[in-house]
Amino acid sequence: MDKIIRKSLLYKSGVEYGDYTINHVIGCSHGCNFPCYAFMLSKRFGRVKSYEEWIKPKIVSNALELLDKEIPKLKDKIHFVHLSFMTDPFMIGYPEVVKLSLEIIKKLNKNGIKVTTLTKGLYPDELLDKTNYDTGNEYGITLVSLDENFKRIYEPHSSNYRDRIESLKKLHNAGLKTWVSIEPYPTPNIVNQDLRDILNEISFVDKIVFGRLNYNKKVSEYLWYKEFYNYCTDVVIKFCEQHNIEYHIKEGTITEDAPYILEGYKKDTQKLFYTNKKVAIK
Ligand code: SF4
Numbered sequence: 001m002d003k004i005i006r007k008s009l010l011y012k013s014g015v016e017y018g019d020y021t022i023n024h025v026i027g028c029s030h031g032c033n034f035p036c037y038a039f040m041l042s043k044r045f046g047r048v049k050s051y052e053e054w055i056k057p058k059i060v061s062n063a064l065e066l067l068d069k070e071i072p073k074l075k076d077k078i079h080f081v082h083l084s085f086m087t088d089p090f091m092i093g094y095p096e097v098v099k100l101s102l103e104i105i106k107k108l109n110k111n112g113i114k115v116t117t118l119t120k121g122l123y124p125d126e127l128l129d130k131t132n133y134d135t136g137n138e139y140g141i142t143l144v145s146l147d148e149n150f151k152r153i154y155e156p157h158s159s160n161y162r163d164r165i166e167s168l169k170k171l172h173n174a175g176l177k178t179w180v181s182i183e184p185y186p187t188p189n190i191v192n193q194d195l196r197d198i199l200n201e202i203s204f205v206d207k208i209v210f211g212r213l214n215y216n217k218k219v220s221e222y223l224w225y226k227e228f229y230n231y232c233t234d235v236v237i238k239f240c241e242q243h244n245i246e247y248h249i250k251e252g253t254i255t256e257d258a259p260y261i262l263e264g265y266k267k268d269t270q271k272l273f274y275t276n277k278k279v280a281i282k
Pocket residue numbers: 028029030031032035036037038039085086087088120155
């Protein structure tokens with residue numbers, strides 16, 4: 001695996017539910033086509049030149065040394081550290097990345113710093129070791145569908161959905177905190193699915209983050225996308241309230257001036273969004 005040296009590692013993120021973050025890898029083998037915001041940003045700032053380069057990640061070989069220098073300076077300011085907003089800490093096919101992610105989490109925890117993680121890969125069993133990894137950490141997966149055909153197109157090299165859910169459930173069953181990011185959630189013209197099926201699969205988690213799909217023109221080709229996202233938000237909130245799950249709805253997902261049920265379809269919202277999808281495409 002290619003390596004790079006960096007000058008700094010820990011930084012304050014601008015993401016709405018983030019605090020400090022670490023991107024110890026440039027690129028991501030999962031190669032998502034939603035599109036991937038991290039790839040778009042990395043390309044714009046010249047960190048990578050192409051998709052082909054993006055899916056051949058480079059590891060920051062001096063990450064642990066950098067942490068030894070930065071932790072003492074920032075420790076008092078850090079509420080928690082998120083791995084990662086610009087790559088995937090448990091990407092499939094790169095054991096070096098998984099090993100380094102575990103070392104980083106261990107080091108942060110040893111310094112009394114809580115870690116949150118998010119992956120489309122699989123969680124390693126090492127995290128079940130409560131002597132090395134803090135029980136206050138929060139482990140998350142991204143899950144926007146259960147349809148493996150959709151996955152093959154939009155997140156071609158990530159873990160399959162069933163294994164991903166099972167790896168998270170293992171952590172939950174060991175008494176650890178878990179969460180799911182249902183973001184970026186696709187409209188019915190992209191994949192015809194029922195959000196409630198996804199929610200039922202992950203009802204064991206402590207927190208759900210829900211957000212719309214951005215930067216994809218297929219979303220606005222679906223005429224009722226605002227109403228659709230309002231409807232989905234309502235489904236998520238009701239589900240979380242019923243199951244005593246914490247939730248966060250990402251900014252821009254709710255449209256205040258779009259009624260979530262259109263006139264004439266009040267009795268049959270489900271049919272509107274899932275059966276009549278062809279009628280709804282521009
Ligand atoms: S897993 Fe995340 S960082 Fe990796 S390609 Fe997919 S969206 Fe981008």
